[in-house]
């Protein structure tokens with residue numbers, strides 16, 4: 001327990017906040033930390049023993065029944081994406097919503113690169129092969145494709161998309177990006193080329209990485225038509241939200257080898273049910289939404305969550321309120 005408290009204390013202090021674990025311990029008012037599956041669930045598992053002493057941690061899905069019993073509340077989302085929260089509804093109860101922007105960028109971009117490399121070089125298959133075969137020649141199917149020098153298309157040049165581009169640069173990748181607005185400064189910094197038309201990016205990229213927020217405009221942004229525009233040798237990587245990709249269309253595209261492979265940190269639903277058709281495919285890597293799931297990032301994220309919660313409970317404006 002003590003080591004968990006120490007881990008929690010560090011981010012609280014390193015964020016320049018004046019609050020310490022002792023102030024947390026003295027807090028009497030209840031608070032909600034909304035959690036969901038994946039990285040958010042990870043917060044639950046790693047930090048619940050400490051946080052639960054002072055806050056009520058509940059899944060967002062059960063928010064409504066709980067809200068009636070609590071006098072002062074805040075929903076703090078671990079992570080940046082708040083597409084799963086009905087913010088106007090929550091606000092209508094006088095409850096603020098906060099998230100943890102910025103802290104997720106590096107970890108999520110790292111994972112995107114990891115998925116790209118793992119899929120390109122068949123790292124997961126190689127691991128399983130090593131465990132199950134002895135001194136046999138590698139099958140032809142274990143042959144990967146190069147990342148170095150390949151073309152990467154980034155859909156969504158926000159903070160995470162930009163971090164992905166920065167990581168791709170030393171791999172000598174040719175970088176295309178598509179974004180609602182052209183980002184000239186970022187473009188220059190990483191030598192990326194803007195595709196006003198997503199079609200151009202899809203047609204030219206060896207790796208297409210999806211990094212957009214989920215919104216009505218981006219739901220099923222990548223469907224059968226878009227997959228058909230991609231090269232048959234290309235790989236789709238999704239580190240944004242499962243619903244941005246039409247999953248049925250993706251299953252069909254992977255089955256028919258319309259594209260080479262997919263690597264997904266996100267799916268719908270999450271977790272993906274056992275026996276889902278995606279899981280039966282040899283050319284897909286599926287992760288359980290682990291974008292921010294590292295010790296350091298989780299520590300910082302929990303620190304930010306607590307800082308936001310304490311601000312609201314202390315009657316102050318939280319630093320990361322999400323406004324719609």
Ligand SMILES: O=C(O)C(=O)CO
Pocket residue numbers: 039078079080081082104108239289290291292
């Ligand atoms: O920050 C978020 O919302 C994420 O899902 C990161 O993976």
